[in-house]
Amino acid sequence: MQAFTTLTALVAPLDRANVDTDAIIPKQFLKSIRRAGFGPYLFDEWRYLDRGEPEMDCSNRPLNKDFVLNQPQYQSAQILLTRENFGCGSSREHAPWALEDYGFRAIIAPSFADIFFNNCFKNGILPIVLPAETVDRLFKELVDGYQLTIDLQAQTIATPSGETIGFSVDENRRYRLLNGLDDIALTLQHADKIKAYEAERAKRAPWLFREA
Amino acid sequence: MPIRGIAYLLVRDGTPRVPYQRETNMAGKTLYDKLWDDHVVHTEDDGSCLIYIDRQLLHEVTSPQAFDGMRISGRKPWRVARNLAVADHNVPTSGRAQGIADPVSRLQVQTLENNCAEFGITEFDMADIRQGIVHVVGPEQGATLPGMTVVCGDSHTSTHGASAALAFGIGTSEVEHALATQTLVQKKAKNMLIKVNGKTGPGVTAKDIVLAIIGQIGTAGGTGYTIEFGGDAIRELSMEGRMTVCNMAIEAGARAGLIACDEKTIEFYRDRPYSPKGEDWNMAVRYWEKLHSDADAKFDKVIEFDAAAIKPQVSWGTSPEMVLPVDASIPDPTQEADPVKKQSIERALQYMGLQAGQKITDIKLDKVFIGSCTNSRIEDLRAAAAAIKGRKKAASVKQVLVVPGSGLIKQQAEAEGLDKIFIAADFEWREPGCSMCLAMNADRLEPGEHCASTSNRNFEGRQGYGGRTHLVSPAMAAAAAIAGHFVNVAEEA
Numbered sequence: 203m204q205a206f207t208t209l210t211a212l213v214a215p216l217d218r219a220n221v222d223t224d225a226i227i228p229k230q231f232l233k234s235i236r237r238a239g240f241g242p243y244l245f246d247e248w249r250y251l252d253r254g255e256p257e258m259d260c261s262n263r264p265l266n267k268d269f270v271l272n273q274p275q276y277q278s279a280q281i282l283l284t285r286e287n288f289g290c291g292s293s294r295e296h297a298p299w300a301l302e303d304y305g306f307r308a309i310i311a312p313s314f315a316d317i318f319f320n321n322c323f324k325n326g327i328l329p330i331v332l333p334a335e336t337v338d339r340l341f342k343e344l345v346d347g348y349q350l351t352i353d354l355q356a357q358t359i360a361t362p363s364g365e366t367i368g369f370s371v372d373e374n375r376r377y378r379l380l381n382g383l384d385d386i387a388l389t390l391q392h393a394d395k396i397k398a399y400e401a402e403r404a405k406r407a408p409w410l411f412r413e414a
Numbered sequence: 415m416p417i418r419g420i421a422y423l424l425v426r427d428g429t430p431r432v433p434y435q436r437e438t439n440m441a442g443k444t445l446y447d448k449l450w451d452d453h454v455v456h457t458e459d460d461g462s463c464l465i466y467i468d469r470q471l472l473h474e475v476t477s478p479q480a481f482d483g484m485r486i487s488g489r490k491p492w493r494v495a496r497n498l499a500v501a502d503h504n505v506p507t508s509g510r511a512q513g514i515a516d517p518v519s520r521l522q523v524q525t526l527e528n529n530c531a532e533f534g535i536t537e538f539d540m541a542d543i544r545q546g547i548v549h550v551v552g553p554e555q556g557a558t559l560p561g562m563t564v565v566c567g568d569s570h571t572s573t574h575g576a577s578a579a580l581a582f583g584i585g586t587s588e589v590e591h592a593l594a595t596q597t598l599v600q601k602k603a604k605n606m607l608i609k610v611n612g613k614t615g616p617g618v619t620a621k622d623i624v625l626a627i628i629g630q631i632g633t634a635g636g637t638g639y640t641i642e643f644g645g646d647a648i649r650e651l652s653m654e655g656r657m658t659v660c661n662m663a664i665e666a667g668a669r670a671g672l673i674a675c676d677e678k679t680i681e682f683y684r685d686r687p688y689s690p691k692g693e694d695w696n697m698a699v700r701y702w703e704k705l706h707s708d709a710d711a712k713f714d715k716v717i718e719f720d721a722a723a724i725k726p727q728v729s730w731g732t733s734p735e736m737v738l739p740v741d742a743s744i745p746d747p748t749q750e751a752d753p754v755k756k757q758s759i760e761r762a763l764q765y766m767g768l769q770a771g772q773k774i775t776d777i778k779l780d781k782v783f784i785g786s787c788t789n790s791r792i793e794d795l796r797a798a799a800a801a802i803k804g805r806k807k808a809a810s811v812k813q814v815l816v817v818p819g820s821g822l823i824k825q826q827a828e829a830e831g832l833d834k835i836f837i838a839a840d841f842e843w844r845e846p847g848c849s850m851c852l853a854m855n856a857d858r859l860e861p862g863e864h865c866a867s868t869s870n871r872n873f874e875g876r877q878g879y880g881g882r883t884h885l886v887s888p889a890m891a892a893a894a895a896i897a898g899h900f901v902n903v904a905e906e907a
C-alpha cells in the first residue's frame with residue numbers, strides 16, 4: 203500500500219450529498235477479478251453519456267461536459283471535496299480502488315459511510331472529516347487552480363489564504379497510513395494471542411470448534 | 415446527527431411520534447456489548463480491537479482479489495472450516511443448464527470455484543440445492559448462529575444480526591485479513607436502540623417497519639452505531655421478518671443490526687445442518703439464552719416508534735430514506751428549506767420521472783421484482799402469493815420476476831404450490847440468486863422503467879442503467895403487479 207505523508211494538490215468539488223458506491227463505480231465493473239484499472243470508470247454514469255461496460259476503451263466515449271471531473275480546470279485533481287455521507291451503500295472496495303486508480307489520494311467531507319471510510323485507509327486514501335460549515339466554506343472559497351496542502355503527520359490542512367484547518371485521524375490508522383503498512387502482517391504479530399483466545403473460547407463454546 | 419436533541423417529531427404522514435433520547439448511567443450491558451466483549455482478542459492503545467471472527471461467508475464478487483492477495487503472500491486460511499462460499503450475485507436465474515452466457519460473469523463464478531478448491535473451502539455451486547443468496551443461505555444452513563461474529567464482503571451481512579449474531583459487511587482487504595488471521599481490527603461502535611412499540615396494523619410487514627424507520631432517521635441516522643431493534647412489534651416478527659429488518663440496518667447507516675435471542679431464534683436453529691448437535695446443542699442454548707440486552711443496559715441513543723402509526727411504505731426517490739406511506743403524495747422540493755435536501759429531492763424527481771404532488775398510488779409500473787436478501791424467504795413468497803388472489807398481472811406490466819432466496823426455499827415453495835400460483839398470474843418463477851436486486855446478471859430494468867422491488871436499494875442505476883426502483887414489501891409488490899400501480903394493501907388486507 204502507498205504511504206500517505208503530505209500532499210499538495212488540486213481540489214475537485216463534487217457538490218452532492220449521499221454519493222453512493224454504486225455511483226462511484228457502477229456494478230457492471232465489479233465483475234473484474236483484478237484490483238487495478240478501475241480509474242477510467244470512476245463515476246461512470248455521471249462522467250459519460252453512454253453506458254459503460256467492463257474492459258471498454260474510454261478514450262472515445264462521449265463525455266458529460268457538465269460533470270465536474272470532465273471540466274478542464276479539475277484535470278489532475280487529487281483531492282475530492284464533497285458533501286455528507288459520502289460512500290454510502292454497497293461495501294465494494296472497488297470504490298476506493300477506482301478513486302485511487304483515478305488519482306485521488308484524499309477526500310474531504312462532513313461525514314462518510316463507515317465501510318467506505320475503513321476501506322479508504324486500506325488503500326492509501328485519506329478520508330478527512332471536517333465540520334459541515336468548514337466544508338461549505340471550502341466549497342465557496344474554491345476557485346480555478348485551488349490547491350490544499352494536507353499534512354497527515356501534523357493533521358492539518360493549509361488553504362491558499364494561509365489558514366490552517368486541523369483534523370484528526372485515529373492513531374492506529376494514522377500510523378498504518380503514514381507508513382503504508384500491511385494490516386495482515388501487523389495482525390500476525392499477535393498470532394499467539396489469537397491462539398490463546400481460541401483455546402479459551404473453545405472451553406466456553408466448544409460447538410464452534412468441532413471442525414475437521 | 416440529524417435527530418440529536420429533537421424531542422418530538424411530526425412525520426410526513428402527519429402522525430405524531432415521539433422519538434426521544436435517553437441518557438442513563440447504569441451498569442448493565444447491551445447485547446452488542448456482550449457480543450463485542452466475547453470476541454476481543456487484543457486491545458490497542460488507541461482503543462481499536464482485534465476481534466475474533468467466527469464465520470466468514472464468501473461470494474464471487476468481493477473475494478477474487480482477496481484470494482489473490484493470499485496467493486501472492488503465500489498465506490493459508492487460519493481456520494479453513496470457518497469459511498463458507500456461494501456464488502449468488504452473477505448467477506443466471508433461468509436456463510442454468512446452458513451455464514452463464516456473459517463471459518465476464520462466468521469467469522468470476524469460475525474463479526470462486528477455483529479459489530475454493532485451491533484453498534479447501536466449502537462452496538455451494540450452482541448445481542447444489544443449497545445454493546442461494548449468501549445471506550439467506552447462512553442462517554438456513556445454521557452456518558451463522560446466535561452469538562457468532564459473522565462477516566462477508568457484502569454490506570447486507572447485517573441480516574445475520576436477526577439471530578443475535580454480530581454481523582457486518584467488510585471490504586475485500588478485510589476479507590483477506592479474516593481469511594488469513596480469523597480476526598479483524600475494529601473500533602467499537604456506539605449503541606442505539608430502536609424500539610417499535612405496540613402492534614402493526616393490517617398489511618404492514620417487517621419491510622414497512624424498517625422502511626418507515628429509515629424514512630425517519632435517514633440513511634446516515636445510524637452511522638457509527640450498532641442498532642438493536644426491540645419492542646413488541648419486533649418480538650412479534652418471525653425470524654424471516656427480523657432478517658428483513660436487520661438486512662436494512664445498513665440502509666440506515668449502521669454496519670450491524672441486532673435482535674435479541676428468544677425462543678423463536680432457538681427454534682429456528684434446531685436441526686439445521688451446521689447447528690450444534692446433542693450436548694453441544696444444550697450448551698449452546700444455555701449461552702444463547704443470555705444474548706439480550708440487560709434491563710439496565712445503557713444505550714447512547716434510543717428512538718421509539720409507534721407500530722400502529724406505520725403504514726405500508728413505498729420509496730419514491732433514489733435513496734432509501736426517500737420513502738412515504740402508500741397513501742401519501744410525492745414531496746415538493748420548493749417546500750424544503752435545507753438547500754442540500756432540496757437539491758437531492760429535485761435530482762431524485764428528475765431521475766425518477768415523477769412530479770411533486772403526484773399520488774404514490776398513481777405511479778405506473780413496468781416491472782416487478784420479488785426477491786433479494788431482504789425479501790426472498792418462504793414467508794415473503796407466501797405473502798406475495800396470497801396477494802394475488804386468483805388474479806393475473808396487469809397487461810401494462812411487462813415482467814414480474816419471483817426469485818427465491820435459495821434452492822431449498824424454491825423447493826419448499828414448490829411443495830406448497832406457490833410456484834403454480836405465480837405462474838397462473840403470469841409471474842416468472844426463477845432459480846435462486848441476487849438477480850434484479852443489482853442486475854449483475856441478465857435480469858435488469860431498461861432506462862426509464864419503473865419497478866416495484868422487494869430489494870433494499872433504490873440508488874440510480876441499481877437495477878439497470880436508468881432504471882427507477884420503488885422499494886416495497888412482497889405483498890405490495892404482488893398487489894402492484896396485479897393493479898399495474900401501487901395500491902393501499904392496508905385497505906385490501
Ligand code: SF4
Pocket residue numbers: 502503547548549568570786787788847848851852869870
Ligand atoms: S440480494 Fe442484493 S443486496 Fe442482497 S446480497 Fe444480493 S445483491 Fe446484495
